[in-house]
Amino acid sequence: MSGAPPLRRVRVAVEAPQHSGLTGPLDYLGSQDLTPGTLVHVTLGRRDVMGLVWDDLPGGQDLPEGEPLPESELRPVGEALDALPPLSDRWRRLVDFAAGYYQRSIGELALAVLPPQLRDLDGRQLQARLKKLEKAEAAAAKAAAEAPAATSPRPALTAQQQAALDAILALAAREAPPPALLWGLTGSGKTEIYLRAAEDALARGQQVLVLVPEINLTPQLEARFAERFAGHAIVSLHSALTPAQRLRHWLAAHLGRAQLVLGTRLAVFASLPRLGLIVVDEEHDPSYKQQDGARYSARDLAVYRGHLEKVPVVLGSATPSLESWQHALGGRYQRIDLTERIGGGALPRVRLFDMNRLERKKGVTTALSVPLLDALRQRLERGEQSLVFLNRRGYAPVLHCDQCNWKSDCPHCSAHQVFHKEDRTLRCHHCGVSTRVPRACPSCGNPDIAPLGRGTERLEEQLAQALPGARVARIDADTTRLKGSLESQLAAVHEGEVDILVGTQMVAKGHDFRRITLVAAVNPDGALFSSDFRAPERLFSLLMQAGGRAGRDAAQAGSSEMWIQTWYPEHALYQALRKHDYEAFAGSQLHERMSANLPPFAHLALVRAEGRSVEAARDFLTAAQEAAQALPLSLGLLLYPPVPMAVARVADVERFQMLIEAGSRAQLQRFLRAWLPELHALKRRQKGLTRWAVDVDPLAI
Ligand code: ADP
Ligand code: ZN
Ligand code: ZN
Numbered sequence: 181m182s183g184a185p186p187l188r189r190v191r192v193a194v195e196a197p198q199h200s201g202l203t204g205p206l207d208y209l210g211s212q213d214l215t216p217g218t219l220v221h222v223t224l225g226r227r228d229v230m231g232l233v234w235d236d237l238p239g240g241q242d243l244p245e246g247e248p249l250p251e252s253e254l255r256p257v258g259e260a261l262d263a264l265p266p267l268s269d270r271w272r273r274l275v276d277f278a279a280g281y282y283q284r285s286i287g288e289l290a291l292a293v294l295p296p297q298l299r300d301l302d303g304r305q306l307q308a309r310l311k312k313l314e315k316a317e318a319a320a321a322k323a324a325a326e327a328p329a330a331t332s333p334r335p336a337l338t339a340q341q342q343a344a345l346d347a348i349l350a351l352a353a354r355e356a357p358p359p360a361l362l363w364g365l366t367g368s369g370k371t372e373i374y375l376r377a378a379e380d381a382l383a384r385g386q387q388v389l390v391l392v393p394e395i396n397l398t399p400q401l402e403a404r405f406a407e408r409f410a411g412h413a414i415v416s417l418h419s420a421l422t423p424a425q426r427l428r429h430w431l432a433a434h435l436g437r438a439q440l441v442l443g444t445r446l447a448v449f450a451s452l453p454r455l456g457l458i459v460v461d462e463e464h465d466p467s468y469k470q471q472d473g474a475r476y477s478a479r480d481l482a483v484y485r486g487h488l489e490k491v492p493v494v495l496g497s498a499t500p501s502l503e504s505w506q507h508a509l510g511g512r513y514q515r516i517d518l519t520e521r522i523g524g525g526a527l528p529r530v531r532l533f534d535m536n537r538l539e540r541k542k543g544v545t546t547a548l549s550v551p552l553l554d555a556l557r558q559r560l561e562r563g564e565q566s567l568v569f570l571n572r573r574g575y576a577p578v579l580h581c582d583q584c585n586w587k588s589d590c591p592h593c594s595a596h597q598v599f600h601k602e603d604r605t606l607r608c609h610h611c612g613v614s615t616r617v618p619r620a621c622p623s624c625g626n627p628d629i630a631p632l633g634r635g636t637e638r639l640e641e642q643l644a645q646a647l648p649g650a651r652v653a654r655i656d657a658d659t660t661r662l663k664g665s666l667e668s669q670l671a672a673v674h675e676g677e678v679d680i681l682v683g684t685q686m687v688a689k690g691h692d693f694r695r696i697t698l699v700a701a702v703n704p705d706g707a708l709f710s711s712d713f714r715a716p717e718r719l720f721s722l723l724m725q726a727g728g729r730a731g732r733d734a735a736q737a738g739s740s741e742m743w744i745q746t747w748y749p750e751h752a753l754y755q756a757l758r759k760h761d762y763e764a765f766a767g768s769q770l771h772e773r774m775s776a777n778l779p780p781f782a783h784l785a786l787v788r789a790e791g792r793s794v795e796a797a798r799d800f801l802t803a804a805q806e807a808a809q810a811l812p813l814s815l816g817l818l819l820y821p822p823v824p825m826a827v828a829r830v831a832d833v834e835r836f837q838m839l840i841e842a843g844s845r846a847q848l849q850r851f852l853r854a855w856l857p858e859l860h861a862l863k864r865r866q867k868g869l870t871r872w873a874v875d876v877d878p879l880a881i
Contacts, residue, residue: 189251190214192231193287194224205234205286207249210257217266219298221258228258230299232267232290261306265435271451274485278449283852283874284474292473293449297427313431317413324411334408337376341369344516348377351492351514352457359483359493361463361500361508364518365760366728367525370496371401373518374459375408377494382412382439386456386491390442391478393465394689395420396666401461402442409440417443417450445470445478448485455489458482462689463495463504464721466879475875479504498728498762499721502773505766506780528699528730528740530758532749552700552743553646556680559698560650565673566680566698568639569726571706573656573684574598575638576631579606581621586629594829599631600658601638611831639702640682647680655683688726699730700743708751711826712881713778716753720765723757777841779877783848786878787859788825788837789869796868797836798822803866805838807858813851817842833870839881852876 190210208222208231216235221228272290279289291299301309337345344362351357364370378388392401395418406414415429415438432438434451441450445468460468460482468479479495486493495504495513508515521527533549559566578596579588588597590608597606599617607614620627631638640654653672660666666686672678673693681687681696707719723744730740746754756765774781787804791797801822808814818841825835842848856874863869 186212187256188212189248189254190257191234191236192220192222192257193234193285193290194222194229194231195287195291196224196285206231207254208257209251209254210260214257214260215266217268217272219261219264221260221302223255223258230291231257231287232272233257233260234272234286259303261301261303263303263307263310265453267434267451268453270488271449273488274449274481277484277488278474278476278481280853281849282474282476282876283856289474293446295423295427295430297423298430309427309431313428313435317432317437334375335372337372338369338520338522340518340520341373344373344518345376347514347516348373348492348494349380352377352380356490357486357492359486359495359507359513361504361513361515362494362496362518363498363500363508363515363762364496365498365521365527366725367521368498368518369522370518371404371461372522374461374494374496375405377457377459377492378405378409378440381456382409384456385454387433387436387438387452387454388440388457388459389447389450389452389455389482390440390459391447391461391468391482392442392444393462393467395444396686397689398442398444399667400692405440405442412439413437414440414442417441417447419444419446445476448476448478448481455485456491458486458491458493460493460495462497464497464499464501464717465689466718469877469879472873475873475878477877477879480877497721499724500762500766502717502766502769503780506770526740527760528697528727528742530727530742530744530760532754532758533743533745534749535745535747548642548646548702549745552702552745555698555741555743556643556647556650556700560647560679562697564697565676565678565693565695566700567687567693567696567726567729568643568680568682568700568702569684569688569704570634570636570639570682570702571684571704571722572633572635573637573658574607574609574635575601575641576635577633578631579617579629580632581624581626581629583626583628584621584624586621586623592829592832593827595827598635601631601641602658610827634703636682636684643680643682651677651679653678653681655681655687657684657686660686685722685726688722688729691729693729696730697740698743699726699741700745701726702745704744705746705748708748708753713773713776714879714881717769720753720757720762724760724762727757727760783842783845784878784881785840785842785848785852786837786875786881787840787872788835788875789822789872790833790835791866791870792833792868794824794834794836796866796870797834800862800866800869800872801836801838803862804855804859807862808840808851808855811851811854813847813854816847817851848876 187209189207191205192208193205214233216233218233220231220233222231275290276286279286348360351360362370362373381388392398398416398418402416415432417429433441436453441447460479463479469477483493504513507513533551538549556566576599579599588606590597592613593608593610595610597608600607604617605614606617621629636654636656640652644652655669670691673681701723704719707715727742730742744754752768789797789800805819808819820839822836822838825837828835863872
């Protein structure tokens with residue numbers, strides 16, 4: 181025996197951030213039998229870091245190859261965590277694609293999407309974890325065998341649901357199924373379809389991945405799956421888990437023991453050896469897009485993963501993203517429609533109240549209209565609940581002195597500090613700075629400074645004043661800061677302890693309120709004229725979703741209403757909403773997008789720069805633009821000049837952005853790959869530039 185097996189050159193993906201300029205896996209010396217996908221300890225500089233044995237994948241990225249180091253200069257691979265089955269080729273291809281598409285390094289992305297605790301383990305600790313997991317699972321299996329849980333009875337599907345399910349099962353039987361877009365109103369029984377499709381996959385011994393947009397919504401859905409699939413192993417994956425839980429759940433999925441994985445966007449990277457179905461609920465939701473680091477879209481990656489693994493992907497929504505809708509129109513996605521609400525519940529009648537009819541009083545132009553108050557009063561008398569929706573928290577967005585025109589501006593941001601009456605503070609919602617409310621105008625001493633405009637806190641107060649005796653409650657980011665407080669506040673609504681619920685978009689999504697018969701949006705107009713071309717799309721889906729909260733009980737559906745207070749009742753968006761006509765809305769939006777050459781008819785990337793001065797941020801992007809123009813690959817692309825972001829200064833940092841528009845994804849990708857290395861070089865030369873980042877397919881412009 182000669183001892184250790186011979187060594188060879190192995191490639192290892194390590195967590196070297198994009199900005200260090202390293203993009204590909206690095207070379208080390210390792211033993212012959214190291215399987216790609218194995219986690220190993222390696223040294224990077226002077227640090228011991230976790231890496232992942234990588235190899236060239238068929239169809240993978242072409243990485244820029246530097247001059248390879250001679251073997252004599254390579255460092256050896258450290259300990260391998262080989263008690264863990266290697267991450268599969270398919271998993272690595274997903275990561276490889278995502279890293280390439282979103283312009284990050286493979287190692288950075290690969291390590292970032294693994295459970296953080298995994299990175300800190302050595303072989304012995306990992307063995308201990310695995311043993312513990314096995315024990316816990318054995319105990320759970322024993323308990324389940326002794327007291328078999330009763331599975332809840334399944335409702336008989338409606339004819340429409342049956343047709344939808346059949347269509348999905350037919351896709352599942354295909355060699356390379358195209359994604360399905362399940363388009364159905366709230367309450368039309370989409371979740372039931374997910375459950376049935378999951379049942380089918382489980383029966384074939386496969387694993388199912390279900391993505392939801394918000395952590396808040398996972399317990400609800402988890403309960404529904406747990407009830408249906410009692411006795412099956414279900415785990416959740418989201419960022420609110422403790423590191424230990426996250427590792428445990430991830431391992432259960434990776435080892436193939438978890439049959440169902442429910443999670444938020446990061447779960448799209450779960451390692452699932454027997455994946456058979458992916459569901460993306462509320463596929464249009466912006467929170468599927470990661471907003472820092474690798475800015476990936478979990479929805480888009482789910483579609484790519486389905487394509488890689490040849491499994492069906494079900495994208496569900498009442499108001500699909502225009503990207504998905506366009507794919508369905510073009511035949512790339514198969515559209516499956518659910519047009520009826522279960523139990524025949526009608527959608528709420530939409531009433532547009534024209535604010536121009538209100539008498540204008542000084543300062544207050546967005547009061548509650550008399551007819552809306554009457555409608556609320558009616559609900560109170562009948563013992564029904566109402567939801568009043570305003571997407572702005574705090575008491576008032578700004579304090580104002582009408583003597584000298586002082587406004588409560590944030591000293592660190594180009595934004596106002598918001599007045600919070602409850603604790604008498606002025607708070608900046610951008611940088612978080614908080615100060616006491618001054619007794620008098622800090623500029624002229626006028627004691628009479630007044631709040632301008634209205635947030636949820638003030639709305640709550642106004643409603644309580646206008647409707648004495650009503651039990652008004654508020655749910656927004658301020659009232660739900662403490663762990664568990666959202667759950668207890670929602671429970672109070674469900675228990676009927678609340679007559680009128682005031683809230684931000686937090687309450688508009690997903691929650692199944694049974695007794696609400698009136699939903700009102702008191703000031704939704706802002707989005708109509710936003711500089712962000714996606715604002716109308718978001719507003720429409722939010723209002724549809726908020727409206728879907730009303731009349732979920734068929735018995736009350738007949739009397740349910742949605743009120744919109746607007747200055748523009750004739751606007752096409754509201755007119756489509758009035759008829760619950762997503763199709764008309766999508767059609768008109770797509771038409772506008774096509775004539776303006778915007779997504780889904782063009783492909784965008786955004787480069788953002790942050791600097792200690794306006795010049796630092798702007799000059800960096802100007803130089804970046806010049807570098808882009810010098811590249812032949814930029815021919816045919818539209819390079820917009822650098823502009824300040826909508827809120828240009830946050831926490832004393834100046835922020836600029838530059839938009840790139842391309843006719844095809846491939847063209848954009850080729851260009852970015854050639855251009856970004858130049859930006860890394862520019863960053864080193866640009867004094868005062870703190871950060872820059874690229875966002876491919878940005879959601880907010
Ligand atoms: P969505 O996900 O589209 O909002 P759900 O699947 O949650 O719709 O269905 C709405 C309600 O109707 C739920 O309470 C669900 O349990 C119930 N439901 C769904 N399908 C049926 C059916 N075929 N028969 C009876 N009740 C059903
Ligand atoms: Zn003043
Ligand atoms: Zn601020």
